[in-house]
Amino acid sequence: MKNTALTQKHISLNAKMVPFAGYNMPVSYTGLNEEHATVRNAVGVFDVSHMGEFILKGDNALNLIQKVTSNDASVLTDGKAQYSCLPNNDGGIVDDLIVYRIDEKTYMLVVNASNIDKDWNWIKQHDTWGVDMKNISEETSLLAVQGPKALDTLQKLTDVKLADIPYYSFVKGKFNGVDNVVISNTGYTGAGGFELYFENQYAEKMWNDIFEAGKEFGIKPIGLGARDTLRLEMGFCLYGNDIDDTTSPIEAGLGWITKFTKDFTNRAAIEKQKADGVSKKLVGFEMIDRGIPRHDYLIADASGNTIGKVTSGTQSPTLNKAIGMGYVNKDFAKADTEIYIMIRDKAIKAKVCKIPFLKK
Secondary structure, X not given: OEOXXXXXXXXXXXXXXXXXXXXXXXXXXXXXXXXXXXXXXXXXXXXXXXXXXXXXXXXXXXXXXXXXXXXXXXXXXXXXXXXXXXXXXXXXEEEEEEEEEEEOOEEEEEEOHHHXXXXXXXXXXXXXXOOEEEEOXXXXXEEEEEOOOHHHHHXXXXXXXXXXXXXXXEEEEEEOOEEEEEEEOOOOOOOOEEXXXXXXXXXXXXXXXXXXXXXXXXXXXXXXXXXXXXXXXXXXXXXXXXXXXXXXXXXXXXXXXXXXXXOOOOHHHHHHHHHHOOXXXXXXXXXXXXXXXXXXXXXXXXXXXXXXXEEEEEEEOOOOEEEEEEEEEHHHOOOOOEEEEEEOOEEEEEEEEOOOOOOO
16 A cells, blocks of 8 residues: 555544555545535645656657547647546546646646556557656645635745636746745636645645644645545546546547547547437436435436446535436436436436536
């Protein structure tokens, strides 16, 4: 089991630790609902240093990124980031990721912890140019400081004007006395905030000083449990649940990050899917009758025929109702369609709804 630079800090805070993507990670500290509410209403800090970071450099770095990703990275300018995915050869997704353009010849790719080796090998095997690739995952710490009070908290520790960094943009600058920190207006909670990338040696200092700066706002450490409920309220996909090697970007509603203005892995097959339509679609749903949907529960129609499967589900702490996402036959994908979630052999009524569940 791998540790982050802050594992001992989490243990000292009595976090409940669980194995996640090969790392010893905090799932909760004081309780999921309280942590969730802290991020929605104030500010919370996630240690997400288990995520992977690759640096791609050189004249052909963009060519390689264009070849392996679905989105069009050529539109990026310095300091801009982009959500994208790595399509495989079979119509599925190797991983979803964020592409950061540091300069014209330097990019950072941020990938899911469970897919670091898989993604690295996948990108490497498509590199016909000899791009300078460096895996900096092991030496990089990443803190996600999220919530409406994140900006006020972090502004105390830097001269960089955080309010001037647009969504999905970043600045490399001095933060808390440390040079070359990537300060990124991104995050997977829908609550606003920033993600900070820096070398492991500064992790404890960063953590301690951010908590001191956020004390007046009721800052708290947040575990992976609340990270999951926060992202689900926004309808954000989780790799391994809602998208994987067998789900296409079109089925998953990721057509918006799939640009046919360039050539990329398996483009022809995905373009055909977009033109012809798909037989199943990822939808959001909310429970009408009492019951909590869980990953892999079957979805049925009113006659009891199986029409799909739940990929993510929870009791939403903000909305105080059970919500979920899942793939259903396309005929059942329209908003307000009645569906049934099979919970312990009982058909529990639900309805398809538009995502995000949480409207701003």
